[in-house]
Amino acid sequence: MRPGGALVLGVDSGGSGFRVALAAVDGAPHGDGPPAGRSAAVAGPGVRVVGSRAFGTPVPTGPGGIDAEWLVERLVPVARELLDDAGAGERRPVAAAVGAAGMAGLGDRLRAVLPGALRDALGVRRLALASDAVTAHAGALGGAPGTVVAAGTGLVALGTDLVRWRRADGWGHLLGDCGSGAWIGRAGLEAALRAHDGRRGGSAALLARAEALFGPVTGLPGRLYPRPDRAAVLASFAPEVARCAADDPVAADVLACAARHIAEAAAAVHPAGGAGDVALTGGLFRIGDPLLVPLRDELERQLPEARPVSAAGDPLSGALTVAAALAADSPTLPPEPGLLDTYDD
Amino acid sequence: MRPGGALVLGVDSGGSGFRVALAAVDGAPHGDGPPAGRSAAVAGPGVRVVGSRAFGTPVPTGPGGIDAEWLVERLVPVARELLDDAGAGERRPVAAAVGAAGMAGLGDRLRAVLPGALRDALGVRRLALASDAVTAHAGALGGAPGTVVAAGTGLVALGTDLVRWRRADGWGHLLGDCGSGAWIGRAGLEAALRAHDGRRGGSAALLARAEALFGPVTGLPGRLYPRPDRAAVLASFAPEVARCAADDPVAADVLACAARHIAEAAAAVHPAGGAGDVALTGGLFRIGDPLLVPLRDELERQLPEARPVSAAGDPLSGALTVAAALAADSPTLPPEPGLLDTYDD
Numbered sequence: 188m189r190p191g192g193a194l195v196l197g198v199d200s201g202g203s204g205f206r207v208a209l210a211a212v213d214g215a216p217h218g219d220g221p222p223a224g225r226s227a228a229v230a231g232p233g234v235r236v237v238g239s240r241a242f243g244t245p246v247p248t249g250p251g252g253i254d255a256e257w258l259v260e261r262l263v264p265v266a267r268e269l270l271d272d273a274g275a276g277e278r279r280p281v282a283a284a285v286g287a288a289g290m291a292g293l294g295d296r297l298r299a300v301l302p303g304a305l306r307d308a309l310g311v312r313r314l315a316l317a318s319d320a321v322t323a324h325a326g327a328l329g330g331a332p333g334t335v336v337a338a339g340t341g342l343v344a345l346g347t348d349l350v351r352w353r354r355a356d357g358w359g360h361l362l363g364d365c366g367s368g369a370w371i372g373r374a375g376l377e378a379a380l381r382a383h384d385g386r387r388g389g390s391a392a393l394l395a396r397a398e399a400l401f402g403p404v405t406g407l408p409g410r411l412y413p414r415p416d417r418a419a420v421l422a423s424f425a426p427e428v429a430r431c432a433a434d435d436p437v438a439a440d441v442l443a444c445a446a447r448h449i450a451e452a453a454a455a456v457h458p459a460g461g462a463g464d465v466a467l468t469g470g471l472f473r474i475g476d477p478l479l480v481p482l483r484d485e486l487e488r489q490l491p492e493a494r495p496v497s498a499a500g501d502p503l504s505g506a507l508t509v510a511a512a513l514a515a516d517s518p519t520l521p522p523e524p525g526l527l528d529t530y531d532d
Numbered sequence: 533m534r535p536g537g538a539l540v541l542g543v544d545s546g547g548s549g550f551r552v553a554l555a556a557v558d559g560a561p562h563g564d565g566p567p568a569g570r571s572a573a574v575a576g577p578g579v580r581v582v583g584s585r586a587f588g589t590p591v592p593t594g595p596g597g598i599d600a601e602w603l604v605e606r607l608v609p610v611a612r613e614l615l616d617d618a619g620a621g622e623r624r625p626v627a628a629a630v631g632a633a634g635m636a637g638l639g640d641r642l643r644a645v646l647p648g649a650l651r652d653a654l655g656v657r658r659l660a661l662a663s664d665a666v667t668a669h670a671g672a673l674g675g676a677p678g679t680v681v682a683a684g685t686g687l688v689a690l691g692t693d694l695v696r697w698r699r700a701d702g703w704g705h706l707l708g709d710c711g712s713g714a715w716i717g718r719a720g721l722e723a724a725l726r727a728h729d730g731r732r733g734g735s736a737a738l739l740a741r742a743e744a745l746f747g748p749v750t751g752l753p754g755r756l757y758p759r760p761d762r763a764a765v766l767a768s769f770a771p772e773v774a775r776c777a778a779d780d781p782v783a784a785d786v787l788a789c790a791a792r793h794i795a796e797a798a799a800a801v802h803p804a805g806g807a808g809d810v811a812l813t814g815g816l817f818r819i820g821d822p823l824l825v826p827l828r829d830e831l832e833r834q835l836p837e838a839r840p841v842s843a844a845g846d847p848l849s850g851a852l853t854v855a856a857a858l859a860a861d862s863p864t865l866p867p868e869p870g871l872l873d874t875y876d877d
Contacts, residue, residue: 292754353730354729355730355731356725356729358722358752358753359753360706361718361757361762361766362718362721362722362725362753363722363726365722373707377710380701380703384699385698385801386700386797386799387799407703408703408704412704451732451733452729452731454732455729455730455731455732456729
């Protein structure tokens with residue numbers, strides 16, 4: 188099953204592992220052919236995944252940042268396998284895009300190593316190195332202007348009018364990530380402990396859920412503070428807050444407040460004039476209506492011109508979208524150092 | 533200068549070191565004399581410090597909790613020095629009290645080792661092992677009913693009607709410590725980053741102070757999260773919030789909200805009916821009127837019957853108060869396992 192169209196490679200690297208996909212871009216130029224009429228800037232039927240691999244080990248981060256050599260050692264053979272499996276023969280990927288968490292602050296080695304390594308080993312001559320928020324944006328909105336809120340344990344909002352990027356929050360669980368899973372879980376546990384103490388603002392329902400999940404709350408500090416994954420432990424309580432919200436006004440208030448914060452982040456980065464969609468992506472939104480109903484209200488209030496939409500695709504499909512746009516020589520998303528760096532050899 | 537009255541020993545052990553004091557209790561029974569008429573339950577002129585030592589190394593905490601042997605090795609020679617310096621001759625301390633941070637959860641070795649060790653080495657036959665919140669209470673209110681809010685990086689409220697203790701908050705910077713230095717500093721930094729992002733609730737004044745203190749805020753997560761003393765780093769920003777409060781409504785609102793939380797903790801533990809004073813103690817209150825003015829308003833609102841007072845003494849003087857009450861056989865503060873354990877041999 189030899190794929191038609193140019194081949195592109197996409198990588199999504201995050202805290203829980205990394206994924207690689209090979210796609211055929213219909214209508215985009217072949218490696219040595221002329222550009223076709225149709226732009227591949229928008230993902231969808233034009234970009235067809237022909238193979239993918241997922242790895243449960245995250246790319247390690249050392250004192251020099253994200254370990255580029257470690258990634259190259261694994262990525263190159265995987266890409267060759269995907270090309271072989273697809274019956275690509277002598278055809279090489281025209282373009283590749285790598286989206287990685289921490290790209291801005293920890294991506295120096297990636298930027299130094301990947302362009303040369305992927306050209307030499309795989310013949311990739313057009314490369315994009317992107318923040319995972321950018322590939323989330325590209326996956327959700329397909330290269331169109333608008334805003335993506337990516338929320339799980341943390342939360343970041345990224346918007347573009349296709350001239351420049353704006354980013355809000357993403358500061359981590361102590362400085363921000365307002366409305367994130369860690370934020371909601373932390374607020375829920377605070378309400379549980381307020382009930383335990385007899386302080387105002389307590390919730391007996393959340394106290395019961397906290398004790399069911401973590402044991403007696405007097406032992407909670409000892410179980411939480413020594414752990415390196417404190418933010419994830421806090422976020423693990425967010426679904427309990429959502430479950431209590433229908434009957435518990437304190438839990439409902441936590442989610443209403445989270446919704447306000449999420450909309451504030453979206454409003455801060457959305458293109459002026461309100462053009463474009465607002466897409467919500469990431470595991471947090473799986474807690475469903477207890478968060479989504481107040482969030483739609485807040486978006487209506489704070490961004491009345493914007494249309495809330497579901498994300499069209501995930502960050503891996505976003506990486507393929509970015510690569511396909513490079514292959515078609517028609518990128519729409521604006522380059523910005525640390526956020527979206529492109530290399531054309 | 534041979535001290536008159538019975539001798540008592542007090543120890544205050546906290547995160548930044550430990551202090552030891554020897555005091556003479558006027559009117560309390562001598563080691564071998566009959567009880568005098570006047571109770572020493574209330575600190576003040578009745579308890580006279582005759583010598584003290586401060587150590588900048590905190591008592592280590594290991595897997596077995598607070599290292600009791602380490603403390604005994606240092607405490608015994610220091611106590612002997614203080615006795616020698618005071619010209620005590622053959623007289624021994626009648627009673628001792630040790631107040632330590634973490635006593636409830638980490639004090640098992642102290643409770644197992646100290647009663648025997650201090651009896652054998654120093655002839656101490658009456659001993660109290662107390663949470664540092666209890667010695668703060670005893671220092672602030674001298675053994676009288678009422679409430680103490682101890683606030684620095686963290687915050688805990690402890691109240692008693694002299695029948696039982698009630699405690700609120702003290703859950704640490706992720707789960708509570710609402711209104712503490714870490715809480716105020718964290719809220720101030722969030723407001724700074726909101727201004728940086730263009731989100732609602734931002735403060736340009738706090739952003740300027742944050743950049744003056746920590747450098748460009750884009751580097752703040754990298755400088756904060758890897759540190760083991762994150763809560764102290766957050767708390768170091770609290771004085772900046774106080775400095776901005778006069779001219780910046782966001783900073784003023786952070787302190788108003790902190791004041792509400794502090795009063796909530798006090799109200800949760802104050803004796804029923806409102807009898808007794810509320811004393812504020814700890815380094816946080818040195819930020820002064822920007823916090824104290826709204827806090828007095830909140831206490832007036834939430835605890836109208838209670839009288840806010842300055843702490844009469846610190847936790848070391850509180851340890852001496854507890855020891856003096858044991859020496860006089862007239863303790864007022866109720867024993868409670870883990871909070872205030874007493875030993876009478």
